[in-house]
Amino acid sequence: MKRIVFGLSNTLADLNEENFAKSKVRPGTFELLKELKEQGHFLILWTSLKKRKVEFVKFILKDLFVLFDKVYCKEDVELEQEIPGCSVHIFKNIEKINADCLIESKKSYEKYSNSLQMGEKYLIVDKYRECLFDRPSNWKVRVVGEEALQNWKNRVDNKEEWVYDVLSFVERIKEK
Numbered sequence: 001m002k003r004i005v006f007g008l009s010n011t012l013a014d015l016n017e018e019n020f021a022k023s024k025v026r027p028g029t030f031e032l033l034k035e036l037k038e039q040g041h042f043l044i045l046w047t048s049l050k051k052r053k054v055e056f057v058k059f060i061l062k063d064l065f066v067l068f069d070k071v072y073c074k075e076d077v078e079l080e081q082e083i084p085g086c087s088v089h090i091f092k093n094i095e096k097i098n099a100d101c102l103i104e105s106k107k108s109y110e111k112y113s114n115s116l117q118m119g120e121k122y123l124i125v126d127k128y129r130e131c132l133f134d135r136p137s138n139w140k141v142r143v144v145g146e147e148a149l150q151n152w153k154n155r156v157d158n159k160e161e162w163v164y165d166v167l168s169f170v171e172r173i174k175e176k
Contacts, residue, residue, distance in 0.1 A: 004036060013057075046071075123169040
């Protein structure tokens with residue numbers, strides 16, 4: 001059993017902080033988390049949101065939150081850390097919560113985790129934003145070109161590919 005940590009905003013969900021009711025869970029999230037639970041893993045949600053905001057999100061996305069064994073909020077763990085070669089940064093260091101790995105969408109975490117010689121324990125996935133799945137307007141296609149339409153089609157076709165990346169990553173972590 002591994003202690004697997006997930007980020008929330010832009011990793012598992014597109015949070016609309018002006019109206020949390022408009023927040024959307026990333027396609028494939030429920031199936032992925034259920035599979036990991038069935039494999040016996042301890043799932044942790046670690047968000048940079050303050051507890052009072054998490055309570056709103058928890059109410060709206062209750063089906064998501066019930067899949068986690070533990071939730072950490074901004075106030076729960078000190079995130080500022082001296083990163084060698086990078087100065088002080090906000091970083092979810094899994095050693096602070098005794099976790100085995102983290103799945104996150106913050107590209108800077110790749111650099112920070114590598115600087116701390118723990119890069120193999122961090123999987124950085126593309127950010128999830130619901131608006132990226134909206135068909136580009138005719139205006140955008142005219143200005144940007146046909147590749148805007150093709151990029152959108154590729155994104156829609158591959159919207160759940162990240163699930164396979166996570167499952168492969170967890171499998172590698174289990175072998176170590």
